[in-house]
Amino acid sequence: MMHHPEDRSATRALVSIVMPAYKLRYLDEALTSVVLQSYPRLELIVCDDSANASIEQCVARHALECPFPIRYFRNPARLGELGSKLRGIGLAQGEYIxxxxxxxxxxxxxxxxLVEAIERNPGTAMASSRRVRIDDDGQPLPDILATCFPFADDVLIDGPELVSFLADHTINFIGEPSCVLARRADLLALGNELMALNGKTIHWVGDLAIYVKLLRHGNLAMLASPLTQFRVSSAQFSQGGRDQPGIGDQGHEDLRQGIRQLGWRRETxxxxxxxxxxxSPHKARVFKPVDLVNALMQSAGMAERVSMT
Structure with missing residues (x-):
C-alpha cells in the first residue's frame, strides 16, 4: 500500500513547544521562528507572565498564520520562569517538550x-545542538567556552558519565533550555523539583539541574549545526546583577555538591x-573516551582569549 507524504506526518510524534513569556521586545521574532518550523506535528503552549495584554495580542496575530495549534494561557499570578515552565509541561499534550x-x-x-536524533538512537534521554549567542540586534556574538563545540561532528554522549563530569566541571556546553528537546514523561517525572537537586533549588545553572537528572537515565545526542540563537541582551545581562563578578558561583557549587551527594560522581x-x-550513519556507533576539558579548550583555540562565563 502506498502512503502519501501527508500520511507520514500524521504518524510523527507530537512536539509541544513550551514558551514562558513575559517580555514583548523580541517575542515577534521568537514566534516567527516557531511558525517556520519544518517539523510537521507541533503545538505551541504560551504561558503569559506579563502584566498587560501585549503578549496576548502578539500571539493572536501569529495564530492567524500558524499551521498548527497555538494554545495561549495567562498565568493567574506571576509564576516566574520556573513556574511557567512547570505549567507549560502540565498543559502540553506532546510526546516531546x-x-x-x-x-x-x-x-x-x-x-x-532534534526529534530525529532522539528517535534514531535508542537510549537517548535528550537532544541538543550547538548554539549561537546573539545581541540585542540579533547580531552574532563571539563564542565563550560554553558555546564552543568540542566535537568534529554530531555525537552521542554517555549520559551518566557526563553527569559525573559536571560534578567537577560545570561548563554548560549542552545549551540553554531553548536548545534542548526531551520527553514530556521524563520531565513530568521530575515533578515540581525541576531545577532542584537533592531537595535544593539550583540558581543560575538550574538548567543543568534538569539535564543531569535526565542524563542519569540516558544519553545526550549533540548536533554540530547551530540550531538555536540564544539572546544575550544588555537588559538581561544587567538584570538582577548578572554582570557582577562571581554572581553565579554559589549555584555552580550547589550543583556540583548535589551531584556528589546523590552519588552520581564516579569515584574511580x-x-x-x-x-x-x-x-553519523556512515560511522560505527563505538563509544570512546574523550577528555572534554581538553576538547573544549581546543575548540576555543587559545583559551585565554575566551571568556569562562
Missing part, C-alpha cells in the same frame, strides 16, 4: 533534527573523560 524563551530564535529545521578513573560515539 521543546522549551523556547521569548527572546531566543530557532532555525527552521531545529525541531525536526579520570573524571575529565566521557565516552562519546559518532552519530
Amino acid at each position: 521543546k522549551f523556547l524563551h521569548d527572546d531566543d530564535v530557532l532555525q527552521p529545521d531545529c525541531i525536526a533534527q 578513573g579520570d573524571n575529565r573523560l566521557v565516552r562519546v560515539a559518532p552519530l
Whole structure:
C-alpha cells in the first residue's frame, strides 16, 4: 500500500513547544521562528507572565498564520520562569517538550533534527545542538567556552558519565533550555523539583539541574549545526546583577555538591573523560573516551582569549 507524504506526518510524534513569556521586545521574532518550523506535528503552549495584554495580542496575530495549534494561557499570578515552565509541561499534550524563551530564535529545521536524533538512537534521554549567542540586534556574538563545540561532528554522549563530569566541571556546553528537546514523561517525572537537586533549588545553572537528572537515565545526542540563537541582551545581562563578578558561583557549587551527594560522581578513573560515539550513519556507533576539558579548550583555540562565563 502506498502512503502519501501527508500520511507520514500524521504518524510523527507530537512536539509541544513550551514558551514562558513575559517580555514583548523580541517575542515577534521568537514566534516567527516557531511558525517556520519544518517539523510537521507541533503545538505551541504560551504561558503569559506579563502584566498587560501585549503578549496576548502578539500571539493572536501569529495564530492567524500558524499551521498548527497555538494554545495561549495567562498565568493567574506571576509564576516566574520556573513556574511557567512547570505549567507549560502540565498543559502540553506532546510526546516531546521543546522549551523556547521569548527572546531566543530557532532555525527552521531545529525541531525536526532534534526529534530525529532522539528517535534514531535508542537510549537517548535528550537532544541538543550547538548554539549561537546573539545581541540585542540579533547580531552574532563571539563564542565563550560554553558555546564552543568540542566535537568534529554530531555525537552521542554517555549520559551518566557526563553527569559525573559536571560534578567537577560545570561548563554548560549542552545549551540553554531553548536548545534542548526531551520527553514530556521524563520531565513530568521530575515533578515540581525541576531545577532542584537533592531537595535544593539550583540558581543560575538550574538548567543543568534538569539535564543531569535526565542524563542519569540516558544519553545526550549533540548536533554540530547551530540550531538555536540564544539572546544575550544588555537588559538581561544587567538584570538582577548578572554582570557582577562571581554572581553565579554559589549555584555552580550547589550543583556540583548535589551531584556528589546523590552519588552520581564516579569515584574511580579520570573524571575529565566521557565516552562519546559518532552519530553519523556512515560511522560505527563505538563509544570512546574523550577528555572534554581538553576538547573544549581546543575548540576555543587559545583559551585565554575566551571568556569562562
